[in-house]
Amino acid sequence: MKKKLILENGTVFVGETFGSESTAFGEVVFHSGMTGYQEILSDPTYCGQIVVLTYPLVGNYGINRDDFESITPAINGLIVKEATDFPSNWRSEMTLDEYCKMKNIPGIAGIDTRKLTRIIRDHGTLKGIICHFNEKDQDVLERIRATEIRHEQVKQVSTKTAYPSPGRGRRIIVVDFGMKHGILRELNERGCDVVVVPYDTSANEILQLNPDGILLTNGPGNPKDVTEGIQMIKEVVGKVPLFGIGLGHQLFALACGAETIKMKFGHRGSSHPTKDLLTGKVLFTSQNHGFLVDADSITNTRLEITHIALNDGTVEGLKHKDFNAFSVQFHPEASPGSEDAVSLFHQFIEMIEIAKQGETTHAKA
Known part of the structure; x- marks a missing residue:
């Protein structure tokens, strides 16, 4: 199923959904690490944010029981270039997609995360929404601009x-x-x-x-x-x-x-x-x-x-x-x-x- 990421500056990315099929609003930020997506997903500091992972392949070692930084994730959404369907690691207990579905974390894959990262570096942190493909861009853009980042994280x-x-x-x-x-x-x-x-x-x-x-x-x-x-x-x-x-x-x-x-x-x-x-x-x-x-x-x-x-x-x-x-x-x-x-x-x-x-x-x- 196709999804879109729309930024407050009007930029639109089209990709594939993984995880929860719900929409996500938040401050779009990027993380430059090569590993650690499980810890990032469960880090409470990402409350209210949609995180872009700059490393192109995410989920290749799956999700295990030991590497969580909290029990209940507070992240609003996840953006990756490619989400692995078949992880390979002796500790793996589920896929990234399965975990995000279980914890109701919307994700979008298949977009140019390098381009998105450059936009954030040039313009600064931007508000954005991960939404269904059939939603009208202008309607979503108006929602983004009318919604404030919360202050009680x-x-x-x-x-x-x-x-x-x-x-x-x-x-x-x-x-x-x-x-x-x-x-x-x-x-x-x-x-x-x-x-x-x-x-x-x-x-x-x-x-x-x-x-x-x-x-x-x-x-x-x-x-x-x-x-x-x-x-x-x-x-x-x-x-x-x-x-x-x-x-x-x-x-x-x-x-x-x-x-x-x-x-x-x-x-x-x-x-x-x-x-x-x-x-x-x-x-x-x-x-x-x-x-x-x-x-x-x-x-x-x-x-x-x-x-x-x-x-x-x-x-x-x-x-x-x-x-x-x-x-x-x-x-x-x-x-x-x-x-x-x-x-x-x-x-x-x-x-x-x-x-x-x-x-x-x-x-x-």
């Missing part, structure tokens, strides 16, 4: 209630703004006693849980829309060691007086080179963000830039000059992508241990 993907992931190590409160399960995996592997809480949990409620550290997760949308998170961070910075990832990094920056701005087409891929300014090392990082921290706005804050993107020089990491708090824009847990930066979880735990030793010394004195 974090509310949609965050957990509704707090829950534990018990361990025998330090107590980490994970504030879920759209958490990838890879973050929880890395904390569990380090023995942390984790409690995951909703995005709008107050500072007082978090501190009542007696945390040794607080982790701010990734998530979708404009960070300035998450006012509850910004206020909470203002009240906990300096009281408990803090680590921010993705959206958590942007919220940390806003809480400390910096500014965030929307990017033209964002960073979405699994091998973005990032330089650690403190060590001089270059890390290949997994990234997925459409907003960034404005470097010029850092000047009048107590923040210091620790990482920059080598492709465009944008801010990729921050630390507080006075308190035990740092953040990165990229995903140290990867999934998909390089695990060059996974040691940041160890750095977080080490920061907590040093802070605890300081508390003990102070108490003895």
Whole structure:
């Protein structure tokens, strides 16, 4: 069955349907990774978006039970050059088409994804609709232009209630703004006693849980829309060691007086080179963000830039000059992508241990 992708600038692509036969509206973005489509489909940060995969063959290793980043996908649609019908991998349990049908994810295949990616790079992120072939282009175009991108993505993907992931190590409160399960995996592997809480949990409620550290997760949308998170961070910075990832990094920056701005087409891929300014090392990082921290706005804050993107020089990491708090824009847990930066979880735990030793010394004195 034929389908169409129509962009707000009037461009029309005709392709073949896979997955759900329903229509999809969203912000059309591209991901440049060669693998990792299962993690991309289940990454809550893609809430409200239609994702173009630039690698031409998608679905060739199928879908397995282990590589999901969330239970319920929030992605609005998927665009590929070719969707494999017969995957080949010992872990494969179903095809990409079967999974997208099961989770009601509309897909379109057989279009020129290189051309589409160039359009996004030239014009910036665009709204678009995946629709049935027989719909009139002009009618669909009017719907696109009349529909606004939603502003409550974090509310949609965050957990509704707090829950534990018990361990025998330090107590980490994970504030879920759209958490990838890879973050929880890395904390569990380090023995942390984790409690995951909703995005709008107050500072007082978090501190009542007696945390040794607080982790701010990734998530979708404009960070300035998450006012509850910004206020909470203002009240906990300096009281408990803090680590921010993705959206958590942007919220940390806003809480400390910096500014965030929307990017033209964002960073979405699994091998973005990032330089650690403190060590001089270059890390290949997994990234997925459409907003960034404005470097010029850092000047009048107590923040210091620790990482920059080598492709465009944008801010990729921050630390507080006075308190035990740092953040990165990229995903140290990867999934998909390089695990060059996974040691940041160890750095977080080490920061907590040093802070605890300081508390003990102070108490003895």
